[in-house]
Amino acid sequence: MKNYTNVIVLGILLAAxxxxxIVTKVNFNDVLLSMGYYENKITILNTxxxxxxxxxxxxxxxxxxxxxxxxxxxxxxxxxxxxxxKKKNKETLFLDSGDMxxxxxxxxxxxxxxxxxxVNLMGYDAxxxxxxxxxxxxxxxxxxxxxxxxxxxxxxxxxDGKPAFDQYKTFxxxxxxxxxxxxxxxxxxxxxxxxxxxxxTYEDPVKSAKTVIQELKKxxxxxIILISHLGDDADKEEIIKNVDGIDLVLSGHGHHVYEKADxxxxxxxxxxxxxxxxxxxxxxxxxxxxxxxxxxxxxxSKDRSKEDKAIAEVAGKYHAIAMENGKEIIGRSTVDxxxxxxHVRTRETNLANLITDAMREQGEADITLFNGxxxxxxxxxxxxxxxxxxxxxxxxxx
Numbered sequence: 600m601k602n603y604t605n606v607i608v609l610g611i612l613l614a615a616x617x618x619x620x621i622v623t624k625v626n627f628n629d630v631l632l633s634m635g636y637y638e639n640k641i642t643i644l645n646t647x648x649x650x651x652x653x654x655x656x657x658x659x660x661x662x663x664x665x666x667x668x669x670x671x672x673x674x675x676x677x678x679x680x681x682x683x684x685k686k687k688n689k690e691t692l693f694l695d696s697g698d699m700x701x702x703x704x705x706x707x708x709x710x711x712x713x714x715x716x717x718v719n720l721m722g723y724d725a726x727x728x729x730x731x732x733x734x735x736x737x738x739x740x741x742x743x744x745x746x747x748x749x750x751x752x753x754x755x756x757x758x759d760g761k762p763a764f765d766q767y768k769t770f771x772x773x774x775x776x777x778x779x780x781x782x783x784x785x786x787x788x789x790x791x792x793x794x795x796x797x798x799x800t801y802e803d804p805v806k807s808a809k810t811v812i813q814e815l816k817k818x819x820x821x822x823i824i825l826i827s828h829l830g831d832d833a834d835k836e837e838i839i840k841n842v843d844g845i846d847l848v849l850s851g852h853g854h855h856v857y858e859k860a861d862x863x864x865x866x867x868x869x870x871x872x873x874x875x876x877x878x879x880x881x882x883x884x885x886x887x888x889x890x891x892x893x894x895x896x897x898x899x900s901k902d903r904s905k906e907d908k909a910i911a912e913v914a915g916k917y918h919a920i921a922m923e924n925g926k927e928i929i930g931r932s933t934v935d936x937x938x939x940x941x942h943v944r945t946r947e948t949n950l951a952n953l954i955t956d957a958m959r960e961q962g963e964a965d966i967t968l969f970n971g972x973x974x975x976x977x978x979x980x981x982x983x984x985x986x987x988x989x990x991x992x993x994x995x996x997x
Contacts, residue, residue: 647696651706679905690773696851697729697828713917727781736794925986
């Protein structure tokens with residue numbers, strides 16, 4: 600009887616292991632696709648809030664997901680990771696959710712010259728302009744738009760009464776017609792204040808979304824994707840609750856990391872974090888000429904052998920320029936200076952205190968107020984160069 604007991608226990612363990620393997624490794628939606636339950640599958644790759652993070656970095660305790668992962672893949676490794684996924688399904692769109700061009704020393708070289716060079720090698724199909732695309736003014740944002748080999752899409756920014764950007768674009772992928780449109784936060788006007796906002800107006804994103812969706816439906820698209828730089832809270836509370844017809848919202852602006860998509864009404868919402876920490880992967884399954892199911896995951900890699908060589912070369916070039924520009928040592932710290940996003944936006948930190956003390960002294964003021972969101976990274980202890988101090992303070996503020 601004891602021998603039989605051992606066999607039974609072994610059988611149960613093997614069965615449990617098999618079930619675990621099937622549940623964790625087998626994609627049942629792909630099984631249904633192979634059986635003909637679904638008509639087709641289109642892959643949607645997504646990044647957002649890259650903020651000029653060209654280079655791989657896994658060193659100094661910066662933010663960059665809600666669990667405070669330190670990894671920044673850099674654009675070369677994001678491209679290599681995306682290319683691996685594209686090999687598995689050629690029916691793929693690659694979309695970005697905004698704030699791509701400003702936020703690092705490398706990005707500040709000639710007003711994002713290197714970032715433009717790099718992202719034109721990434722394989723993007725479209726992006727939405729975020730508020731930080733306008734940090735160097737409206738004219739530079741439009742110049743960048745003209746230099747890209749993919750479109751910026753925004754349905755709610757107007758110049759002299761006319762759309763400033765293409766409002767939407769349709770893509771033919773895997774036998775389906777996919778409509779993609781963008782919406783930008785009102786905050787972009789604040790980012791331009793030092794340059795002036797003459798003739799530039801902002802339309803209510805709900806109104807803009809309804810207008811564009813009506814047009815896309817006339818064109819008989821099979822699915823509609825919104826690449827949004829409104830923030831996922833506004834996407835859910837304002838757009839989805841008041842606008843029908845959107846299948847997938849790829850959110851930006853909040854820097855949040857969604858491990859799985861939320862479903863609000865009939866619309867899926869997801870966000871892929873920031874600073875190149877993750878690549879978002881949505882799988883859109885079609886049945887009866889419509890979207891039947893959307894899955895979502897985020898992925899990251901530390902395998903630098905996957906890096907795209909051409910982008911790595913661009914990253915190295917502009918990193919060297921930025922390091923040379925910022926090589927002067929201006930101070931030294933005996934402790935790490937805390938600029939982690941979830942800290943500076945919720946409580947006092949030594950880096951925030953140092954910055955405001957310096958502002959108060961320089962301005963001969965009694966009190967200094969500074970927005971926590973203006974601090975973007977930590978500063979490691981040791982010598983502090985101009986390059987080092989510009990990392991947490993990258994923006995053109997006055």
